[in-house]
Amino acid sequence: MAISLPELPFKKDDLAPYISANTLDFHHGKHHKTYVDNLNKLIAGTDLADKTLEEIIKIAAKDTEKAGIFNNAAQIWNHSFYWQCLKKNGGGAPQGAIAAKISSTWGSYDKFAEELKNAGVTQFGSGWAWLVMEENKLKITKTANADMPLAHGQKAILTIDVWEHAYYLDYQNRRADYLAAVIQNLINWDFANANLG
Numbered sequence: 001m002a003i004s005l006p007e008l009p010f011k012k013d014d015l016a017p018y019i020s021a022n023t024l025d026f027h028h029g030k031h032h033k034t035y036v037d038n039l040n041k042l043i044a045g046t047d048l049a050d051k052t053l054e055e056i057i058k059i060a061a062k063d064t065e066k067a068g069i070f071n072n073a074a075q076i077w078n079h080s081f082y083w084q085c086l087k088k089n090g091g092g093a094p095q096g097a098i099a100a101k102i103s104s105t106w107g108s109y110d111k112f113a114e115e116l117k118n119a120g121v122t123q124f125g126s127g128w129a130w131l132v133m134e135e136n137k138l139k140i141t142k143t144a145n146a147d148m149p150l151a152h153g154q155k156a157i158l159t160i161d162v163w164e165h166a167y168y169l170d171y172q173n174r175r176a177d178y179l180a181a182v183i184q185n186l187i188n189w190d191f192a193n194a195n196l197g
């Protein structure tokens with residue numbers, strides 16, 4: 001079975017003006033799709049061809065000869081996860097179980113939001129800012145390129161893509177403005193709450 005490109009979980013113009021339909025056309029229709037096409041070519045006819053995406057990631061993460069497979073597989077997973085972290089009229093302070101966990105971990109939502117934005121701003125080059133669960137504690141982390149929590153025994157709760165292709169058409173070099181807009185207006189806290197379970 002081949003790995004497939006998931007549909008976006010929202011309409012392409014739902015996230016405007018914070019993320020434009022034009023950005024999503026390229027980001028989902030070209031970048032995400034290319035990772036899917038590349039991985040399917042790399043695993044065709046190998047013993048990875050019948051594995052799930054998560055199984056491929058875990059196997060390739062431990063084998064430096066499979067770096068190309070890891071990079072494409074992890075980028076497919078990261079993007080599919082990222083789309084679910086976004087929704088129209090999202091963002092701002094959360095409700096539900098995650099709200100109490102954020103307060104007890106960071107003291108306030110504002111402090112949490114500042115640290116999440118800072119993780120994305122300070123990721124040098126391409127990568128991802130994350131909210132993860134590790135040993136039953138919430139943590140904010142950042143990873144380079146395709147690297148991701150599953151490769152480090154962490155459970156992903158939220159992510160924001162900080163590769164330039166995620167924001168350059170809408171914000172040019174202003175990564176901090178993109179991060180602030182996503183955190184204030186697009187974070188899907190229902191998805192984050194579901195990931196706590």
Ligand code: MN
Nearest residue numbers: 031161163166
């Ligand atoms: Mn991306």
